[in-house]
Amino acid sequence: MGSFVHNIVVDGTGNITTPFRVLVIGGSYGGLSAALNLQDLCQSRAPRCGPGPVEGQQLDKPREIAVEITIVDERDGFYHLIGSPLALASESYAEKAWVKFEDIPALRSPNIRTVHGSVQYVDTESKIATVVANGGDPTTSQIQYDYLVASAGLRRVWPVVPQSLRRKQYLFEASEHIRASANARHGVAVVGGGAVGIEMAAELKLVQPQLTVTLVHSRSQLLSSEPLPAEAKDASLVLVREAGVDVLLSHRLDRTEEETSDNGSDKCLRLHFTNGHTMLADQVIMAISRPIPSSSFLPAQALDKDGYVRIRPDLAFPADVANGDDHFAIGDMVSWSGIKRCGGAMHMGYFAANNVYRRMVQRIGRGGEGDVKELKEIPPMIGLAVGKKAMSYWPQTGVAMGEDVMEAFFGNDLGFTICWNHLQLGESRVVA
Ligand SMILES: Cc1cc2nc3c(=O)[nH]c(=O)nc-3n(C[C@H](O)[C@H](O)[C@H](O)COP(=O)(O)OP(=O)(O)OC[C@H]3O[C@@H](n4cnc5c(N)ncnc54)[C@H](O)[C@@H]3O)c2cc1C
Structure with a gap:
């Protein structure tokens, strides 16, 4: 395949009329942030996730640039992943947690399109992505782009995350799971005391x-593999117990066996632990598997040994990847310091948008591109919802826990409204 060259056409007034084509892979926190912040910049507005204006300070308005943004996602909508523990426990919340892309006002713009499909392959040299459509016919198509932002996250297993790719199917999946746990007379065991297991058990x-x-x-401690102070780990144990969850520490699951009552009518599972202890449960939720980056569609050269994208501080691919400067990766799929968080993904989305915009202005050859945004080292920090309360650890403020922490970090819907508003998904800003 030959190299794709973007032909820039400048009209009599000096405006660029041929849009740059930007491909965003993944329409979740990171991907939507990149797409919408870029849309803001290209429409000469302050980016929605950037710092607010400082009183009295005159900032240069971004230069208007024509852009076409394509967002490809395997799902047919934005899924509030953080809300999974609640979506898989409450049917009404499940309804709220997945919004089809066509129902997101911020995406209603003639220059933004969403594609329900799975990216199979990205050729960074020719700047062509191969996409297999999801739903309907599994047709394969190719998308040419000038700049790419990958935010495909991590592959996580069921029932940590629903596996459905359409909202309708997901609602069945969640509802079946919720009914099964509601009928669990012997209870439910959640295996894995990391952040996901804690939140699932408490919800x-x-x-x-x-x-x-x-x-x-x-x-012997919850959150044992996170680089957090012992005080944060102990606080999470206090909250889990307060939430009414039984906790078994230092218990490694050996095997589970199906057990039937004497009259054969009652089936459940017996969990055997390596220390000899056993217990009964009707449902076992495994929250222990290590998620794998969804990066198999990228060139191996861009990835580290675990499949994370080896970004540079400006979020661009490594310089030894063909056209590395025009490819960016953000969110959970990148190799960077810090605990993987949705706030981090949205922040990186803003940085990537800024840096793509900057490349465009440089390409056009007229100044005013603004500063390049570079990631600094991100220290460990976390907000953990545990039932009605939450625990937080921030390097500056240390450990805090309580209902006020829940309100500040998650509101009353496990952060759905906070994320929705931060990305301004409910606002359509079509410019005539
Ligand atoms: C149960 C649970 C609870 C969590 N709780 C919190 C919390 O309380 N606070 C917090 O900050 N973080 C929390 N997180 C982490 C947070 O969800 C992630 O950090 C965040 O989702 C990362 O966003 P992202 O955009 O990088 O990736 P994701 O949100 O994973 O999005 C990736 C998107 O890419 C799509 N995709 C993947 N592969 C392809 C492909 N090949 N082609 C097309 N599309 C593709 C996916 O369908 C998905 O929509 C939690 C995670 C889980 C699983």
Whole structure:
């Protein structure tokens, strides 16, 4: 395949009339942030996730640039991943947590299109992505681009994350799971005391208080693999217990066996631990597997040994990848310091948008591109929802926990409204 060259056409007034083509892979926190902040900049507005204006300070308005943004996602909508523990415990919340792209006002713009498909391959040299459509016919198509932002996150297993790719199918998946746990007479065991296991156990207990929920962890402390101070780990244990969840620490699951009552009518599972302890449960939720970056469509040269994208501080691909300067990666799929968080993904989306915009202005050859945004080292920080309360650890403020922390970090819907508003997804800003 030959190299794709963008022909820039300048009209009599000096405006660029041939749009730059930007491909965003993944329409979640990172991808939507990149797409919408870029849209702002290209429409000569302050980027929505950037710092607000300082009183009295005159900032240069970004230069208007024609752009066409294509967002490809395997799902048919934005799924509020953080809300998964609640979406898989409450049917009404499940309805709220997945919004089809066509129902997001901010994406209603003639120069933004969404494609429901899976990116299979990216040729960074020719700047062509191969996409297989999801739903309907599995047709393959190719998308040419000038700049690419990858925000495809991590592959996570069921039931940590729903596996459905359409909203309708997801609602069935969630509802079946919720009904199965509601009927669990012997209770539910959640295996894995990391952030995901803690949140899943606590949300289940919150929504179905009659249920016995046991959180099982192989180590002596919750959040044992996170680079957090012991105080944060201890605080999470206090909150989990307060939420009414039974906790078994230092219990490593060996195997589960199906068990049937004497009259054969009652089936459940017996969990055997390596320390000899056993317990019964009707449902076992495994929240222990290590997620894998969704990066198989990228050239191996761009990835580290674990499949994370080796970004530079400006979020661009490594310089030894063909056209590395025109390819960016953000969010969970990148190799960078810090605990993977949605706030980090949205922040990187803003930086990537800024830096793509900057490349465009440089390409056109007229100044005013603004500063390049570079990531600094991100220290460990976390906000963890545990039932009605939350625990947070921030390097500047240390550990905090309580209902006020829940309100500040998650509001009353596990952060859905906070993320929705931060990305201004409810606002359509079509410029005539
Ligand atoms: C259960 C759970 C609870 C969490 N709780 C919190 C929390 O309380 N606070 C917090 O800050 N973070 C939390 N996180 C982490 C947070 O969800 C992630 O950091 C965040 O989702 C990262 O955003 P992203 O845009 O990088 O990736 P994702 O949100 O994973 O989005 C990736 C998108 O890419 C799409 N995609 C993947 N591969 C392809 C492909 N080949 N082609 C097309 N599309 C593709 C996916 O469908 C998806 O929509 C939690 C995570 C989980 C699983």
